[in-house]
Amino acid sequence: MTQPIFLIGARGCGKTTIGQRLTHACNFHFVDTDQVLQQRAGMTVADIVVREGWAGFRARETQTLQSVTQPGTVVATGGGIILAEVNRDFMRQNGVVIYLNAPVSVLAGRLEAFPEASQRPTLTGKPITEEVADILTQRDALYRQTAHHIVDASACPDDVVAQILTELRLARAS
Numbered sequence: 713m714t715q716p717i718f719l720i721g722a723r724g725c726g727k728t729t730i731g732q733r734l735t736h737a738c739n740f741h742f743v744d745t746d747q748v749l750q751q752r753a754g755m756t757v758a759d760i761v762v763r764e765g766w767a768g769f770r771a772r773e774t775q776t777l778q779s780v781t782q783p784g785t786v787v788a789t790g791g792g793i794i795l796a797e798v799n800r801d802f803m804r805q806n807g808v809v810i811y812l813n814a815p816v817s818v819l820a821g822r823l824e825a826f827p828e829a830s831q832r833p834t835l836t837g838k839p840i841t842e843e844v845a846d847i848l849t850q851r852d853a854l855y856r857q858t859a860h861h862i863v864d865a866s867a868c869p870d871d872v873v874a875q876i877l878t879e880l881r882l883a884r885a886s
């Protein structure tokens with residue numbers, strides 16, 4: 713199987729972290745839409761949002777997603793990639809989509825420990841736990857409807873990678 717693997721889920725669920733590890737396990741290439749988008753723009757997400765608003769960021773994100781998608785690639789996406797129907801359809805049609813699902817407490821704990829504010833400017837202006845809860849309420853159904861597989865991303869990284877590999881093997885065998 714060489715079709716792209718798209719990792720989706722909320723900020724802090726581990727798309728970047730798990731994506732890098734999964735890449736080694738599958739012998740795929742790794743690409744991260746947030747990283748590529750920022751490199752190409754020569755600006756951080758926070759700077760883009762100040763200059764162009766979230767609409768500008770989202771337009772860049774769709775363009776980036778489509779341009780980085782290649783066979784043999786693990787694509788770590790941004791947490792809001794599923795907001796656009798065009799992105800949801802693109803990922804489902806062009807690869808295998810995996811939702812890294814984790815509860816609010818786990819996500820908020822990680823984001824408090826590693827805020828990376830230049831890549832994660834506030835989405836709501838609220839404190840972290842409230843923001844994560846609000847955002848997950850808005851997006852969980854979109855993550856689920858876009859995903860081919862859902863894994864428990866609150867587990868340790870090795871376990872999350874193992875869950876993904878099991879799901880991919882089961883899908884191939886069926």
Ligand SMILES: Nc1ncnc2c1ncn2[C@@H]1O[C@H](COP(=O)(O)OP(=O)(O)OP(=O)(O)O)[C@@H](O)[C@H]1O
Pocket residue numbers: 721722723724725726727728729730746788789790791822823826831832865866867868869872
């Ligand atoms: N399974 C895990 N167990 C423990 N810590 C984790 C796990 N996955 C990620 N982390 C930690 O949580 C933080 C956020 O992870 P990461 O940056 O990979 O999330 P992300 O889903 O890519 O977020 P974003 O949507 O903002 O890009 C990192 O510091 C990472 O080390």
Ligand SMILES: O=C(O)C1=C[C@@H](O)[C@@H](O)[C@H](O)C1
Pocket residue numbers: 722723746757789790791792793831832833835
């Ligand atoms: O959840 C979101 O909407 C975002 C998540 C990050 O990965 C970045 O893509 C950006 O900060 C937006």
Ligand SMILES: [Mg+2]
Pocket residue numbers: 727728729744746788789790
């Ligand atoms: Mg990331």
